[in-house]
Amino acid sequence: MTTNTAVTEGLPYQRSLTAFARQSTLEAGRLLRRWRRDPIVAVQALLFPTFLLVIYKLLIGKAVLAVTGSDSLYGLVPMCAVVGAIFGTLGAGLALPAERESGLLTRLWVQPIHRASSLTGRLLAEAVRTAGSAVVLTAFGVALGLRFADGWAAALPFVLVPVMISVGVATAVIAIAVRADGRAMVTWLGAGCVALLFFNTGVAPAEVFPSWLQPAVRLQPMSPTIEAMRGLAEGRPVLWPLLQAGIWAVGLVAVFAPAAVRGYRTAAETGCR
């Protein structure tokens, strides 16, 4: 600690990569333990998508089978995994203003930590939470009849694909939630995401939407992830949807990361009221 601690702007911080890795994991662990007890995150990341999966399967299962000839589970399980990722992130985003107002962000910021570890820790926690709820949802899907055509090896990438979009969305949510009006903005973002819930290729194939809406349905951030997961389960080529999902994730991170870094710093340095 003493040898590797630099002092600028009056606050000591660390630069070593080991400190960065250790502190990111610590922050991620703290968040995960916190989220486990937060009813909003628990409901939105796990309970809500699980119910959505079961209910949608009951509601449109027959109709999708009649229209497309394939089981609706192959679209619904991916969709619900992505829904869990996005809405869990939003729930976590709602908790961020409280951490800022209680002074917790500031308290952690004045520790001699690696400066990037707060943000990377948060993203790491989001990634772990997303993969976790994807595992639960996939298990539910398997119980309902989902099968991997190319064997169980595809199950691992299957639960890891939603992590990409989750990290992208989490960066955007952090950038928005750390603003002074964060709570209201995240609520509005949530309302916007409900629209994505209807207009994606998981519930119904793109062809059943009105033709003017189809490009939007195919290109919106959830759909490529859903298609990649569907491809993995059905044993079809996944390179193109995976690439699209990657572009969405990288794009979201690239656009929102600077604002997230700056906003987090401002929130931590001025946050406590």
Added chain:
Amino acid sequence: MSALTALTLRTMSGTLRDADLLFAVLAPVGCFLGFTLALGNLIDTGRMTYPQYVLPVVLVQAMLFGAMTTADRAARDRLSGFGVRLRTLPIPVVTPLAARMLYCLIRAVVALVAGTAVASMFGFRMAGGLGYAVLFVTIVLAFAMAVCLGADALGSRIGSVESSSQLLLIPQLVLVLLSTGIAPAESFPAWLGPFVRYQPVSQVTETLRGLASGHFTGVGLAVTAAWCIALLALFGCLALRMQRRMR
């Protein structure tokens, strides 16, 4: 200005700020567009067009959303100490509850108008004439009042602002999506049929749909009226009891 008016205006100015009134407009419009555009071509509703079929459940869902935000407001009034402060004033104990319910009624009318307006653009018609339309509106508003009273009682009881509306999210979702409001009972697996047919949202939406297209059965109307009156009585008593509890 009477206490009721003052407290209702207070609630309204609060919901203009936190955009609940805007949400009252956007929720039915968004849900209607979502259901119609995403599921319209997928679900077979026979001779009836999908907008005509789905609007009743969109309205019912908007009323349930309204109930969720009511739960939050009741919890906030209880927790903020404002409720305690009101109890020291020389006004009837039920006035704060009545003011919240009056706001719910206004919100329900707003949502009803917004939902019906957007559905008319997609071809929804009140085919039955004025009498049917009045009955349609009465049922929607009675249902809204019933669920709002229930949510108010829950919000007053639960004592946590954020968890009360979250608690209502899942039951709301189950009742709306597993009903004949979105798809006819034949679309569901056979074992689920009885629940889908006889749960309150299905009964209410079926009656509303009948009224909108100008024909209904006396039995259906009686069942819907019974549901609305029973829920109003039950939740009304509960909500009143909650007001008394901490005196």
